[in-house]
Amino acid sequence: MDAITDNLDLFVSGYWTSLKICLIALVGSLVLGTIIAACRVSPVAPLRWIGATWVNMIRNAPLTVLLFFFAFGLPEIGVLGSYWVFGVSALIIYTSAFVCEALRAGINSVSSGQAEAARAIGLPFGATLREVILPQAFRTSIPPLGSVLIAMFKNSAVLGAFGVGGDLFSVSDTLTSARGYAATPVLLGVAVGYLLITLPAGALLALLERKTAILR
Amino acid sequence: MSGGLVLYDVPGPRARRRQVILAIVVGLAAAGLIALVLHRLNAQGQFEAKLWDPLVNPSDKNFAAVWGLIGDGFVNTMKAAALAIAFSLSLGTVIGVARLMLGRWTRIPLVGFIELFRGLPVVISIFFASRVLPDLGVDLSGWPGGEGLWFVVIGLTAYNSVILAEILRSGVNALPKGQSEAAVAIGLSRLQTMGIILLPQAVRIMLPALISQLVVILKDTSLAAVLGVYPEMLNAAKYIYLNLDNPIQALFVVGTIFVVINFALSKLAGWVERRLSRSKRSPGQDTDDEVRYITDTAELAQ
Amino acid sequence: MRSKTLIALLAAGTIALAGCGGTTPTESTTEPMTSDAASEPMASTDTPTFEAGTTMAKLADAGKMKVGTKFDQPGFGLKGLSGGPEGFDVEVAKIIAGAMGITADNIEWVETPSKVREEVIEQGKVDMVVATYTINDKRKERITFAGPYYVAGQQLMVAADDDSIIGPESLKEQKDKKVCSVTGSTPAENIKEYLASDSQLVLFDVYDKCADALRTGQVQAVTTDNVILLGFVSESDGKFKLVGEQFTEEPYGIGITKGDVAFCEFINTTLKDNEDAYNKAWDSTAGAVEGASPAKLPAAEPCS
Numbered sequence: 001m002d003a004i005t006d007n008l009d010l011f012v013s014g015y016w017t018s019l020k021i022c023l024i025a026l027v028g029s030l031v032l033g034t035i036i037a038a039c040r041v042s043p044v045a046p047l048r049w050i051g052a053t054w055v056n057m058i059r060n061a062p063l064t065v066l067l068f069f070f071a072f073g074l075p076e077i078g079v080l081g082s083y084w085v086f087g088v089s090a091l092i093i094y095t096s097a098f099v100c101e102a103l104r105a106g107i108n109s110v111s112s113g114q115a116e117a118a119r120a121i122g123l124p125f126g127a128t129l130r131e132v133i134l135p136q137a138f139r140t141s142i143p144p145l146g147s148v149l150i151a152m153f154k155n156s157a158v159l160g161a162f163g164v165g166g167d168l169f170s171v172s173d174t175l176t177s178a179r180g181y182a183a184t185p186v187l188l189g190v191a192v193g194y195l196l197i198t199l200p201a202g203a204l205l206a207l208l209e210r211k212t213a214i215l216r
Numbered sequence: 217m218s219g220g221l222v223l224y225d226v227p228g229p230r231a232r233r234r235q236v237i238l239a240i241v242v243g244l245a246a247a248g249l250i251a252l253v254l255h256r257l258n259a260q261g262q263f264e265a266k267l268w269d270p271l272v273n274p275s276d277k278n279f280a281a282v283w284g285l286i287g288d289g290f291v292n293t294m295k296a297a298a299l300a301i302a303f304s305l306s307l308g309t310v311i312g313v314a315r316l317m318l319g320r321w322t323r324i325p326l327v328g329f330i331e332l333f334r335g336l337p338v339v340i341s342i343f344f345a346s347r348v349l350p351d352l353g354v355d356l357s358g359w360p361g362g363e364g365l366w367f368v369v370i371g372l373t374a375y376n377s378v379i380l381a382e383i384l385r386s387g388v389n390a391l392p393k394g395q396s397e398a399a400v401a402i403g404l405s406r407l408q409t410m411g412i413i414l415l416p417q418a419v420r421i422m423l424p425a426l427i428s429q430l431v432v433i434l435k436d437t438s439l440a441a442v443l444g445v446y447p448e449m450l451n452a453a454k455y456i457y458l459n460l461d462n463p464i465q466a467l468f469v470v471g472t473i474f475v476v477i478n479f480a481l482s483k484l485a486g487w488v489e490r491r492l493s494r495s496k497r498s499p500g501q502d503t504d505d506e507v508r509y510i511t512d513t514a515e516l517a518q
Numbered sequence: 519m520r521s522k523t524l525i526a527l528l529a530a531g532t533i534a535l536a537g538c539g540g541t542t543p544t545e546s547t548t549e550p551m552t553s554d555a556a557s558e559p560m561a562s563t564d565t566p567t568f569e570a571g572t573t574m575a576k577l578a579d580a581g582k583m584k585v586g587t588k589f590d591q592p593g594f595g596l597k598g599l600s601g602g603p604e605g606f607d608v609e610v611a612k613i614i615a616g617a618m619g620i621t622a623d624n625i626e627w628v629e630t631p632s633k634v635r636e637e638v639i640e641q642g643k644v645d646m647v648v649a650t651y652t653i654n655d656k657r658k659e660r661i662t663f664a665g666p667y668y669v670a671g672q673q674l675m676v677a678a679d680d681d682s683i684i685g686p687e688s689l690k691e692q693k694d695k696k697v698c699s700v701t702g703s704t705p706a707e708n709i710k711e712y713l714a715s716d717s718q719l720v721l722f723d724v725y726d727k728c729a730d731a732l733r734t735g736q737v738q739a740v741t742t743d744n745v746i747l748l749g750f751v752s753e754s755d756g757k758f759k760l761v762g763e764q765f766t767e768e769p770y771g772i773g774i775t776k777g778d779v780a781f782c783e784f785i786n787t788t789l790k791d792n793e794d795a796y797n798k799a800w801d802s803t804a805g806a807v808e809g810a811s812p813a814k815l816p817a818a819e820p821c822s
Contacts, residue, residue, distance in 0.1 A: 043227060043231075043235055044235050044238045044239050044242060045235075045239050046239045046242040046243040046246065047238075047239075047242055050242070050246060056475075056479055056482075057475060059431075059478075059482075060431065060435075060474065060475040060477075060478035060479045060482065061435075061471050061474050061475050061478075062435040062436075062438040062439075062450070062471075062474055063435075064438050064439065064441060064442060064450060065438070065450070065467060065470070065471040065474065068463075068467050069464075069467065069471075072463055072464065073464060076256075076257065076260050076262060076464060077253055077256035077257055077260070078256055119225060125225075150334075150335075154335075154336070154337035154338065155337070156337075157337035157339045157340060158337075158339055158439065158442060161442045169337075169339065169340070172343070176347075182351070183343075183347035183348065183351065184347065184348045184351045187340070187343060187344055187347060187348060190340060191336055191340055191344070194335065194336060194337055194340060195332070195335045195336065198334075198335035198336075199331060199335050202331065202334070202335065
């Protein structure tokens with residue numbers, strides 16, 4: 001266990017780095033996912049096509065491939081930036097496809113009678129969306145959205161292989177290869193770190209789910 | 217789907233004009249962006265024949281070797297994914313049923329197990345399998361296919377069996393209460409009720425979700441490349457670009473293969489879903505909504 | 519019913535796939551070498567005899583051995599598009615195997631990335647590891663090193679038109695410069711003391727990615743052992759150059775089971791007796807790049 005006690009500062013800073021990545025990507029992917037979902041249900045055909053292509057391309061490619069194209073494809077076309085930004089952007093874009101689908105499933109689950117009734121009593125489009133559809137859609141979307149976001153927290157572990165240094169997973173690499181520590185205790189430390197992110201997130205989610213549950 | 221029609225009225229002439237203009241603007245912007253990217257890539261010489269030929273030109277001297285590598289990687293990816301699916305399905309069924317049938321207190325350790333593996337990144341699970349198992353004296357090197365395969369399969373199974381168990385459980389929970397009440401009424405035991413009444417229906421509802429999970433597992437095999445424990449398709453791409461210095465091209469080809477397979481699988485899932493919701497054997501509209509909702513949920517729980 | 523059929527089909531497919539698992543390609547056996555790389559010249563025709571019970575006797579009896587090396591390190595151990603790995607480490611392993619009467623095609627190559635090298639030795643998955651393996655005290659706690667068979671020195675590579683970095687010291691003064699190396703490697707650890715902050719260090723799994731990042735301007739320097747860098751310089755058509763002195767000494771050793779002194783001494787003697795083959799191996803692999811200095815077998819450390 002000296003692998004953990006000797007390097008506690010590394011583990012702690014790795015934990016904070018991973019947490020920071022997760023929180024930024026959380027906000028980013030929710031915003032971007034909502035925009036893409038809006039595109040997918042929009043009346044403008046090219047927007048729908050872009051939304052559909054986006055989702056189908058990104059959802060079906062491994063995150064590792066996407067990360068690669070961010071880290072090496074973007075500089076190739078002259079876009080330079082820190083690998084940290086590239087990595088987090090790739091994570092946001094990857095997750096946005098899933099967020100979009102969760103939201104769309106929510107919107108689809110609202111029966112069409114709701115929107116028709118809203119229009120029948122004279123509510124304009126904005127109000128229909130705001131007052132009738134979205135509140136119901138959002139509640140339905142919470143459980144899948146939660147799974148998506150927790151999956152994203154876990155996916156953030158892959159960023160360490162693409163120039164994003166200092167996160168929990170890279171810590172395990174540094175300790176086991178360059179410094180020659182045995183793998184088991186190091187991995188235990190890293191696993192605990194990730195559980196300290198995902199388990200509280202899961203608990204928070206379950207709470208939110210119960211608070212917003214509707215009788216189905 | 218026709219989500220659009222729910223949200224807004226059929227547009228009038230002015231709205232339609234506005235939409236056409238917006239459509240043209242968006243289309244042009246997208247086309248312009250793509251053209252810009254292609255232009256930049258071209259300026260960097262990324263379309264040079266010597267970078268692409270080994271991948272696309274059968275007369276290139278490396279073509280056969282390159283596709284041999286990709287082919288091996290493809291077979292390995294499929295092998296790991298198929299094994300992981302099979303194990304996750306069987307283990308997932310056991311865990312799911314156990315969680316449903318155990319009492320409030322006796323299921324606590326099981327729930328702990330589920331939460332543990334649901335919370336661990338898959339890449340860490342695979343890393344664990346490859347490093348901690350040998351430390352514990354578990355020797356997989358004699359297993360068919362080599363130990364690398366089993367590290368990936370074990371890592372993937374640890375995570376996905378738990379996810380499948382949860383999918384199955386929500387499937388059973390989505391069934392109308394009358395099903396289990398009727399089963400009890402005709403004198404079936406709890407295990408019989410589960411085995412011949414609830415589980416078959418739950419599997420049937422969850423079939424699309426199970427197929428969607430294939431996509432997830434297939435993609436996650438590529439995590440082995442990050443760890444370098446198993447020669448799957450992404451690993452093949454690495455050897456190609458280390459030898460031929462064409463990373464963008466090699467990854468583009470392998471990435472496309474992934475997208476095509478997974479897209480086909482997603483379509484299959486969609487087809488199964490539509491067939492299921494069309495058949496009227498299910499106990500009413502409610503369950504159909506539930507099916508779609510659960511399916512979407514499961515698809516997303518990547 | 520439909521669902522049952524589908525599941526049955528899935529299951530059947532899985533079993534069929536599981537059945538066809540042969541050997542994994544990571545453990546490939548090399549094709550006989552066609553190049554003039556120095557695999558032949560050892561006295562490997564007649565099987566030498568060894569004292570019973572030693573590792574050498576065991577391996578010579580078996581007539582084959584497992585060697586761990588890198589598969590992704592150009593110049594030292596890089597798996598080709600078909601066949602096994604090639605490079606200086608691979609040739610050194612062949613010299614040692616040859617001295618036990620084991621021919622190159624009886625060596626089973628096992629991919630050993632940096633992070634698993636101690637484990638595979640401890641767990642007996644390979645008989646030795648030749649994989650740009652820097653000798654250090656932490657590692658010596660778990661395994662024994664024969665050699666060193668080569669002493670590398672860490673250096674910096676920058677863009678040819680970059681005059682702002684003249685050595686590792688420049689990195690501390692210019693906090694916006696980024697330097698690239700490989701995750702968990704010794705050079706990555708060594709460079710840290712020259713950096714103003716950890717965020718200056720960018721890490722990837724292979725040096726090829728670092729060279730790519732330097733070319734596109736994502737990083738301003740790449741650091742690792744001088745001869746690996748020379749390989750990139752000679753490939754770059756004058757776009758890269760080396761700067762500064764070599765600022766570390768990295769003795770590469772051959773990892774074997776801890777405490778196997780007899781095997782360790784055998785390896786050291788073998789290398790000493792085969793200096794010609796050693797030099798030839800160097801010249802045909804890592805030493806073939808422009809600007810590389812000729813190899814000189816360093817004096818072996820005492821075995822323990």
